[in-house]
Amino acid sequence: DSGVTQTPKHLITATGQRVTLRCSPRSGDLSVYWYQQSLDQGLQFLIQYYNGEERAKGNILERFSAQQFPDLHSELNLSSLELGDSALYFCASSVEAGRAGELFFGEGSRLTVL
Amino acid sequence: AQSVAQPEDQVNVAEGNPLTVKCTYSVSGNPYLFWYVQYPNRGLQFLLKYITGDNLVKGSYGFEAEFNKSQTSFHLKKPSALVSDSALYFCAVRDIGATNKLIFGTGTLLAVQP
Numbered sequence: 001d002s003g004v005t006q007t008p009k010h011l012i013t014a015t016g017q018r019v020t021l022r023c024s025p026r027s028g029d030l031s032v033y034w035y036q037q038s039l040d041q042g043l044q045f046l047i048q049y050y051n052g053e054e055r056a057k058g059n060i061l062e063r064f065s066a067q068q069f070p071d072l073h074s075e076l077n078l079s080s081l082e083l084g085d086s087a088l089y090f091c092a093s094s095v096e097a098g099r100a101g102e103l104f105f106g107e108g109s110r111l112t113v114l
Numbered sequence: 115a116q117s118v119a120q121p122e123d124q125v126n127v128a129e130g131n132p133l134t135v136k137c138t139y140s141v142s143g144n145p146y147l148f149w150y151v152q153y154p155n156r157g158l159q160f161l162l163k164y165i166t167g168d169n170l171v172k173g174s175y176g177f178e179a180e181f182n183k184s185q186t187s188f189h190l191k192k193p194s195a196l197v198s199d200s201a202l203y204f205c206a207v208r209d210i211g212a213t214n215k216l217i218f219g220t221g222t223l224l225a226v227q228p
Contacts, residue, residue: 002157033215043204043218056213090157094214101214102148105157 003027006091006106014114018079021109025072025093031055032074033094033103034066038087049074081113116141118188118205120219127195128227135190135222137205146208147188148216149179153201161203164188175199195226 003026013019025032034046045058049068060066063081068074078085088110092103117140127133139145146165150158162173169181179190190203202223206216 002159004157031214035218042220045215045217048213048215050213056209056211056215058215092158096214102160102163103158103214103216104160105150107157 002104002106004091004093004104004106006089006109008109009107010110010112012112012114013081015081015083017081017113018077019081019111021076021078021089021091021111023074023076023091023093023106025074025091026104029093029095029104030072031094031096032068032072033092034060034074034076035090035092036087037090037108041087043090046076078111081111083113086111086113116145116207116209116217118147118207118217118219120203120205120222122222123220124223124225126225126227129197130194133192133195133199133224133226135203135205135224137188137190137219139186139188139205139207141207142210145181145188147179147181148206148208149173149177149188149190150204150206150218151175151201152204152221158204161190195224197226197228200224200226 005024030051033048036044046060048056066076088108090108092105094101148163149161164181172178205219209215
């Protein structure tokens with residue numbers, strides 16, 4: 001158990017809908033990272049937050065947004081969903097930005113868009 | 115830009131034989147390199163990392179990795195493979211800047227036959 005909790009584990013929805021994925025980092029970790037894993041794109045970095053502030057941005061679509069709350073949990077919002085958004089979405093946390101620490105990953109949220 | 119390459123989509127090895135999963139890197143500055151393992155329907159688990167120091171890094175579950183600067187490689191190794199080692203293995207490099215964001219390779223599926 002990595003200590004990173006993601007909900008829901010599975011989500012099935014229709015095109016055009018909006019979903020919210022939630023992540024609770026390990027106790028004490030200030031950084032949260034979101035990754036998307038799909039068969040054709042592999043593991044793609046989406047966005048990072050550090051202590052409530054956006055720190056780094058990857059290939060995140062404009063239809064997607066994220067935030068980190070004062071209690072350090074994070075949410076990834078996916079809107080106007082398309083079939084191609086079906087993927088496994090991972091959250092990871094680390095102790096502190098700027099140090100070469102490993103990321104600790106949650107079990108992921110599997111999104112299926114029908 | 116930082117990147118890693120995993121040239122093999124799949125590696126097949128018999129149980130009890132040594133295994134190697136290959137990774138090469140391209141970085142600006144000193145490389146911070148990582149190996150992760152993903153079992154089916156699970157999140158990524160940290161195996162080991164190279165930051166500085168000894169070129170041979172020991173990690174979890176009997177795995178080790180050899181950092182070779184001249185060949186820009188960071189191959190994952192294990193002296194004796196187990197069937198339970200069968201999984202998807204990812205090499206990763208820390209991105210530049212004040213972040214622990216990781217850039218992942220495409221992954222190598224390790225299949226250990228009994």
